[in-house]
Amino acid sequence: MVMMQTNRMALGEKALDLEATLHCGQVFHWTPQGQGHFGALGNEAAYVEHDPSKNVLIFAGASVETVSNYLGINDPLNDVISTFPTEDAHLTAAMAYTPGLRICRQPPWECLATFITSSLKQVPHIRQMSLTLRERFGRKRSLGGLTMHDYPGPERLAEAGEERLRDCGLGFRAKSLARAASRVASGEFSLDFDGLDDDEARAKLCQLYGVGEKIANCVLLFGYARFAAFPIDVWVERVLRHLYAPRGRKRRWPAREMQAFAAKHFGPYAGYAQQYLFHYARHHDKVLFGAR
DNA sequence: TCTCAGGTTGACC
DNA sequence: GGTCAACCTGAG
Numbered sequence: 001m002v003m004m005q006t007n008r009m010a011l012g013e014k015a016l017d018l019e020a021t022l023h024c025g026q027v028f029h030w031t032p033q034g035q036g037h038f039g040a041l042g043n044e045a046a047y048v049e050h051d052p053s054k055n056v057l058i059f060a061g062a063s064v065e066t067v068s069n070y071l072g073i074n075d076p077l078n079d080v081i082s083t084f085p086t087e088d089a090h091l092t093a094a095m096a097y098t099p100g101l102r103i104c105r106q107p108p109w110e111c112l113a114t115f116i117t118s119s120l121k122q123v124p125h126i127r128q129m130s131l132t133l134r135e136r137f138g139r140k141r142s143l144g145g146l147t148m149h150d151y152p153g154p155e156r157l158a159e160a161g162e163e164r165l166r167d168c169g170l171g172f173r174a175k176s177l178a179r180a181a182s183r184v185a186s187g188e189f190s191l192d193f194d195g196l197d198d199d200e201a202r203a204k205l206c207q208l209y210g211v212g213e214k215i216a217n218c219v220l221l222f223g224y225a226r227f228a229a230f231p232i233d234v235w236v237e238r239v240l241r242h243l244y245a246p247r248g249r250k251r252r253w254p255a256r257e258m259q260a261f262a263a264k265h266f267g268p269y270a271g272y273a274q275q276y277l278f279h280y281a282r283h284h285d286k287v288l289f290g291a292r
Numbered sequence: 293t294c295t296c297a298g299g300t301t302g303a304c305c
Numbered sequence: 306g307g308t309c310a311a312c313c314t315g316a317g
Contacts, residue, residue, distance in 0.1 A: 025298065118298065118299080119300065120296090120297060120298080120299050120313090120314095121297070121298075121314085122296095122315090122316080123298075124315090124316085125297085125315065126298080128315090129314095166313085169313085169314065169315080170313075170314090171312075171313025172312045172313050173299095173313075174313085209300090210299085211300080212300050213299090213300095214298080214299060214300085215299070215300085218298090233298040234297080234299090236298085282298095
């Protein structure tokens with residue numbers, strides 16, 4: 001057992017599914033460790049564990065504010081649910097499946113960079129690339145005898161250059177990451193979106209090479225807590241097409257219309273609905289979509 | 293060996 | 306203003 005000084009936070013009535021929250025594809029660097037998970041919160045190594053019997057969060061390496069902010073502990077899930085369409089049996093089922101799934105607040109650069117590398121990759125690959133980038137270019141951090149590297153900032157990755165990023169297994173994504181890192185590091189591209197509404201912020205992100213609608217929405221949702229953002233990846237597209245498509249649109253439903261439908265149907269917390277549906281679909285693909 | 297994956301881009305109609 | 310192949314890499 002790893003020795004470290006831990007703190008505790010009583011969650012009261014707040015639901016939390018830590019396992020799902022850290023491993024459902026929002027964030028990619030956490031590793032199961034003992035009863036909990038070891039990773040990093042921003043620049044510091046951290047450990048988090050949930051005791052469901054007492055509904056207590058046990059953590060080390062970060063302040064209570066940092067941990068609860070990162071895990072979205074204070075997101076008002078009951079209010080979120082109350083904004084959802086009441087007659088939506090699919091969403092109701094998805095929420096019942098993982099009621100404590102929450103949306104993380106990742107540091108914006110870490111979130112942007114990670115999702116730039118996510119293009120056409122599966123979760124284990126994204127995780128592998130993230131860990132390699134951390135190990136090669138991040139700073140080593142220790143906690144209770146465990147070590148973790150923080151996510152390299154844009155300056156560090158810009159300095160590394162495309163070829164060395166390619167060596168981390170990024171493939172064609174290296175060019176996108178290198179370019180984004182240079183633009184952010186030079187200050188030419190600001191990650192401060194204060195004063196921009198969601199559409200403006202999304203349009204700005206899409207100016208980056210290698211960032212399209214899907215990645216921009218992931219960054220808005222997981223890095224900026226813009227809860228109306230609704231990333232449509234192949235899983236969510238499958239969900240929408242199979243379970244929500246209007247008559248005659250099952251086979252052909254333009255992305256633009258699909259996106260508009262999601263915003264209207266799921267409302268201001270569409271991003272939360274997306275996470276529940278995404279997670280549910282990945283664990284019930286045979287039932288929902290049949291053998292493929 | 294071969295296909296395909298949690299996307300984006302640029303070329304072509 | 307829409308369709309379609311190409312792009313790196315690793316896993317099944």
